[in-house]
Amino acid sequence: MTDADSAHHTADSAHHTADSASMKAESAKAAKKRRRREPPPDPEPLPGLVDAHTHLAACGGRDADSVRAILDHAERVGVGQVVTVADDMIDARWALDAAHCDDRAFAAVALHPTHAGELDDAARAELEQMAADPRVVAIGETGLDYYWPGKSESAAAPEVQKDAFAWHIDLAKRIGKPLMIHNREADHDLLDILAAEGSPDAVVMHCFSGDLTVARECIDRGYFLSFAGTVTFANAAELREAAHLVPDGQILVETDAPFLTPHPYRGQPNQSYCLPYSARLLADVRRTDEHAMAQTLGDNARRVYRLSLQ
Incomplete structure (x- = not known):
């Protein structure tokens, strides 16, 4: 060559x-x-769990058959009940429909803080009517979101969010149902508004993401801290410390499905059947038996949302 x-x-x-x-x-x-x-594989069943916060409509549950299929799947791995949550008025109607078409589904209704600008007189009247329904177990998700204003033209400005948040706090107190909080990058203002307005008897910090200082403040106020799949993420060491800190009577677990799928399936589609992955992580963090942890988590959800009374 x-x-x-x-x-x-x-x-x-x-x-x-x-x-x-x-x-x-x-x-x-x-x-x-x-x-x-691809959806994650089914976890080993862990009986007694309640998904404290999911979005059935966003998971495809927009009619009786699809809702039933999602809840059947969840029940097979031990998730017996779910609370499906609204972001806007269309979601609120879907959530209420789901709660009426399957006994395992309950609803929370509100306008998400990014949709706070939609809280006109008609929305207030409809939300009040929905809130009185026995299948509605919480007012949420409401609160403050300082991440999206400036990034999305449709996101409500902080001052608009604050006014809507105060109205939702008042609604929860008037009807005697828990307040389900969305908090993103707004710790100080959110806690200040809750203090100034006066918290309802029960407050659930959905998808808790605060630091240890915020966790301690919420615990001291008697709030429930609800942990989503984020607690399993590799970069969530401080969140796991917060999960270790929460008293047994103030901890919940949720999927926030279809978002926040637990590790090692992060980024894949989430549904209520994935809840045992996060529950088992919480058991590890809290150094307790996974079945005892599931019972504690489920009992807390049933107590705060009064599910046994529905």
Whole structure:
């Protein structure tokens, strides 16, 4: 082989190697994309659990058959009841419908803080009517979200959110139902408003994400801290410390499905059947038996939402 032939052969080999590497990289990328569309496998059953916060409509549960299928799946792994939550008025109607079409579903209704600008007289009247329904067990999710204003043109400004939050606090107190809180990057203002307005008898900090200082303040006020799949994430060490800190009587677990799928399935579709993954992590963090942990978590949800009375 001449020097020229050798150089040509070397170049061809290098080109082939580059093509193979490119194909492998594309395959890995395609595989990752495919996995993100696949639901996680069923966990081992862990009886006694209640999903303290999910979004059935966003999971595809928009009629009786699809709601039943989601709840049947959840029940097979030990999740006996769920609280499905509203973000806007359309969601609120779906949540209430779901709660009436399956005894295992209960509803929370409110306008999410990013939708606070939609709280006009008609919305107030409809929410008040919905809130009085026996299948509605909480007012939520409401609160403050300082992440989205400035990033999304449709997100309500902080001052609008504060006014809507105060109205929802008053509604929860008037009807005697728990307040379900959404808090994103607004710790100080949110706790100040709750203190100024006067908290309802029961407050649930949905998808708790605060630091230990916020956790201690919420615990001292008697609030429930509800942990989602985020507590399983690798970068959530402080959140796990907060989960260790919460008294037995103030801890809940939720999916916030279809979002926040627990590790190692982060990014894949979430549903209520995935709840045992987070519950088992909480048992590990709190150094307790997983079945005892599930019973504690379920009992707390049934107590705060008064599910046994429905």
